[in-house]
Amino acid sequence: MKISRIVLRLLKMPFVSFFETSFGRVYKKEVILVQVHDDSGKDGWGECVAAENPFYSYEDVHSAWSVLTRLISPRILEPPISTPEDLPEMVSFVRGHPMAKAAVEMALWDLYSKKLEKPLWRVLGGVYEKIPCGVSIGIQDHPDDLLEKIEAELEAGYQKIKIKIKPGWDVEITRLVRQHFPEAPLMVDANSAYRLSDAEHLKVLDQFDLMMIEQPLYYDDIYEHSLLQQRISTPVCLDESIRHHRDARLALQLGACRVINLKIGRVGGLVEAIKIHDLCKEQEIPVWCGGMLETGIGRAHNIALSTLQNFVVPGDVSASARYFGRDIIQPPVEVNPQGFIEVPEAPGIGYQPDLEWIEEKTVKRQAITCD
Numbered sequence: 222m223k224i225s226r227i228v229l230r231l232l233k234m235p236f237v238s239f240f241e242t243s244f245g246r247v248y249k250k251e252v253i254l255v256q257v258h259d260d261s262g263k264d265g266w267g268e269c270v271a272a273e274n275p276f277y278s279y280e281d282v283h284s285a286w287s288v289l290t291r292l293i294s295p296r297i298l299e300p301p302i303s304t305p306e307d308l309p310e311m312v313s314f315v316r317g318h319p320m321a322k323a324a325v326e327m328a329l330w331d332l333y334s335k336k337l338e339k340p341l342w343r344v345l346g347g348v349y350e351k352i353p354c355g356v357s358i359g360i361q362d363h364p365d366d367l368l369e370k371i372e373a374e375l376e377a378g379y380q381k382i383k384i385k386i387k388p389g390w391d392v393e394i395t396r397l398v399r400q401h402f403p404e405a406p407l408m409v410d411a412n413s414a415y416r417l418s419d420a421e422h423l424k425v426l427d428q429f430d431l432m433m434i435e436q437p438l439y440y441d442d443i444y445e446h447s448l449l450q451q452r453i454s455t456p457v458c459l460d461e462s463i464r465h466h467r468d469a470r471l472a473l474q475l476g477a478c479r480v481i482n483l484k485i486g487r488v489g490g491l492v493e494a495i496k497i498h499d500l501c502k503e504q505e506i507p508v509w510c511g512g513m514l515e516t517g518i519g520r521a522h523n524i525a526l527s528t529l530q531n532f533v534v535p536g537d538v539s540a541s542a543r544y545f546g547r548d549i550i551q552p553p554v555e556v557n558p559q560g561f562i563e564v565p566e567a568p569g570i571g572y573q574p575d576l577e578w579i580e581e582k583t584v585k586r587q588a589i590t591c592d
């Protein structure tokens with residue numbers, strides 16, 4: 222492949238309802254899309270999952286735009302690229318900024334598999350033709366709102382319910398949810414809202430038969446999670462702390478978690494995500510695909526990744542309609558009544574970007590070309 226032109230777009234899209242975590246509430250999606258064009262006239266799409274503000278991680282749309290326009294895009298215009306697997310090495314001169322790098326790598330994977338006339342998931346080595354889905358439900362204004370949402374999602378067929386927790390919205394809310402839904406596959410995500418000194422408090426959650434507790438402690442910690450895991454019986458799942466396969470290796474060696482949430486953006490791309498997947502598979506540690514409130518482009522990449530063999534827990538990959546009145550791909554992502562997404566067979570990501578709608582939602586645009 223020879224990349225002749227890269228188009229970066231910043232879009233703003235309102236969410237159908239707000240999403241609140243322990244680090245705050247968002248009402249809209251600000252997102253950078255990467256479109257790569259090659260000299261044969263084909264294109265590929267990627268999504269940068271960096272948010273409006275650096276609250277989940279240090280990257281945000283502003284840092285990502287800067288790194289993408291000044292450094293990463295110019296770098297991939299020059300040489301021929303034989304496979305997207307070359308990308309991590311090509312952009313390693315930039316330290317960090319995994320979400321910016323991942324967006325470009327995703328776009329190359331889409332283009333590459335379109336050129337092979339194969340669906341991306343098969344190019345990645347995926348084995349599942351449908352993937353089990355769960356939902357992530359944010360902190361609500363009132364407990365009744367949460368119960369109502371959970372009921373609707375279970376009714377729709379979703380196979381895992383994840384609720385966000387924070388101090389003051391944790392033990393009692395989980396107890397209430399468990400009382401109403403005694404059989405539901407349930408887990409909680411704290412987004413780093415606790416400290417090791419809260420271990421006794423978190424231990425109270427052990428009685429609710431949770432599938433796991435996600436990222437309870439510091440966003441960059443592995444060691445203290447290993448101490449916490451020794452003190453509670455609920456499996457710890459790491460999200461924020463796992464930045465690359467070396468973190469995953471350390472976490473598994475220390476026993477800091479019993480399951481890993483994999484996000485393409487957080488680990489810098491599909492190549493690194495697959496490395497972590499393979500490492501976990503070897504050690505019989507299950508993984509599942511996390512979400513970053515993606516538009517259809519990022520969602521399609523998550524679906525492709527989720528077809529790899531060791532994705533054995535339902536992910537946070539759910540229907541477009543839970544987020545947007547109108548998504549930017551055609552068809553939108555849909556979940557069947559059994560709670561599965563049927564993986565598309567069309568080449569590349571398998572969903573068509575809706576260019577007209579994308580242009581309408583674009584608030585900033587920059588094209589980068591060879592000269």
Ligand code: OSB
Binds near residue numbers: 460512515
């Ligand atoms: O911690 O998994 C998280 C959304 C934004 C940032 C971090 C997280 C999340 C979610 C939502 O849980 C998952 C989704 O529905 O996309």
Ligand code: MG
Binds near residue numbers: 410435460461511
């Ligand atoms: Mg999380």
